[in-house]
Amino acid sequence: MPNTPDNIPPNDADFRTGFIAVVGRPNVGKSTLTNRIVGAKISITSRKAQTTRHRIHGIHTSDNAQYIFIDTPGFQTRYGNALNRSMNKSVTDTLHATDVVLFVIEGTHFDTPDRSVIGLLPDTIPVILIINKIDQIKEKNLLLPFMAEMQTVFPFAAMIPLSARSDEQIPQLLTEIRQFLPVHAPVFEADEITDKSERFLAAEMVREKVFRLSGEEIPYATSVVIDKFEQEGEFRRIFATIMVDKDNHKAIIIGHQGSKLREIGTAARLDMERLFGGKVYLELWVKVKSGWADSDKMLKQLGYD
Numbered sequence: 001m002p003n004t005p006d007n008i009p010p011n012d013a014d015f016r017t018g019f020i021a022v023v024g025r026p027n028v029g030k031s032t033l034t035n036r037i038v039g040a041k042i043s044i045t046s047r048k049a050q051t052t053r054h055r056i057h058g059i060h061t062s063d064n065a066q067y068i069f070i071d072t073p074g075f076q077t078r079y080g081n082a083l084n085r086s087m088n089k090s091v092t093d094t095l096h097a098t099d100v101v102l103f104v105i106e107g108t109h110f111d112t113p114d115r116s117v118i119g120l121l122p123d124t125i126p127v128i129l130i131i132n133k134i135d136q137i138k139e140k141n142l143l144l145p146f147m148a149e150m151q152t153v154f155p156f157a158a159m160i161p162l163s164a165r166s167d168e169q170i171p172q173l174l175t176e177i178r179q180f181l182p183v184h185a186p187v188f189e190a191d192e193i194t195d196k197s198e199r200f201l202a203a204e205m206v207r208e209k210v211f212r213l214s215g216e217e218i219p220y221a222t223s224v225v226i227d228k229f230e231q232e233g234e235f236r237r238i239f240a241t242i243m244v245d246k247d248n249h250k251a252i253i254i255g256h257q258g259s260k261l262r263e264i265g266t267a268a269r270l271d272m273e274r275l276f277g278g279k280v281y282l283e284l285w286v287k288v289k290s291g292w293a294d295s296d297k298m299l300k301q302l303g304y305d
């Protein structure tokens with residue numbers, strides 16, 4: 001690991017730093033939780049399953065620990081195309097290089113897809129069970145028996161029911177995690193919140209708005225490529241292409257006289273301005289790229305491998 005950054009007191013004998021992988025099946029709230037802890041939207045979220053495609057590091061630094069969260073794609077057990085294979089591999093690779101695993105499930109549901117994720121959990125690394133979306137559990141009295149049952153499924157190091165939509169349980173979660181982190185100086189500066197480039201984050205902001213604003217017809221296999229990213233002081237000029245795999249998807253995203261694309265562009269631009277802290281000019285294009293989700297070569301070109 002590199003030397004201690006300047007703005008953090010060095011040599012604190014009990015400062016801890018470590019990697020925490022956030023895993024679970026699609027749509028359980030992994031990215032929402034990562035964003036909540038980091039305090040900013042660095043990972044996109046959506047009601048659509050499989051929103052996250054890349055590993056994203058979200059960093060939280062307190063006065064006695066640096067937590068490096070790795071938000072992973074939801075582990076996909078249903079389809080076996082090249083994109084899913086590559087995303088699943090990325091999750092399994094992540095698991096072996098972390099200090100703690102947060103295994104996220106939704107409410108008191110524990111189904112076959114959750115079970116297949118459990119099968120991948122290493123037995124050498126502490127795993128904390130996160131029972132997310134407790135705001136949606138109607139019968140709260142089911143929670144305790146559910147937790148007792150989960151303890152028989154896997155030897156979890158801890159179990160924390162919470163709602164990633166609120167800050168309430170976050171301090172408890174951080175305390176719980178910290179005990180498993182190694183004593184180590186911080187790796188990132190205290191004010192860094194992610195290791196991803198602005199280019200990457202800009203593409204993700206556009207992708208999220210495509211999902212949110214163009215409805216159920218647009219499949220998760222939609223990608224965004226940044227063609228040009230220019231910066232002058234605090235002003236950024238960004239040119240991006242939305243890659244879809246069918247002509248009718250292109251028409252949906254563009255909308256009547258370009259209205260949908262404008263809506264997507266405005267929403268993405270506002271998110272970028274908030275995250276980057278400066279004005280953004282954003283220009284979007286839509287292109288049809290047939291069958292790319294199944295082509296290994298194309299995946300490499302788009303940066304997944």
Ligand SMILES: Nc1nc2c(ncn2[C@@H]2O[C@H](COP(=O)(O)OP(=O)(O)OP(=O)(O)O)[C@@H](O)[C@H]2O)c(=O)[nH]1
Pocket residue numbers: 024025026027028029030031032033044045046047048049050051052053072073074075132133134135136162163164165166
């Ligand atoms: N009610 C409620 N909804 C939540 C909570 N946490 C997340 N959600 C919602 O659940 C949906 C999925 O959240 P994400 O954070 O995108 O889930 P994910 O696990 O990262 O999903 P993938 O990246 O697709 O695997 C979004 O609509 C969130 O707003 C919660 O605590 N309560």
Ligand SMILES: [Mg+2]
Pocket residue numbers: 030031032043044045051052071072073074
């Ligand atoms: Mg996600």
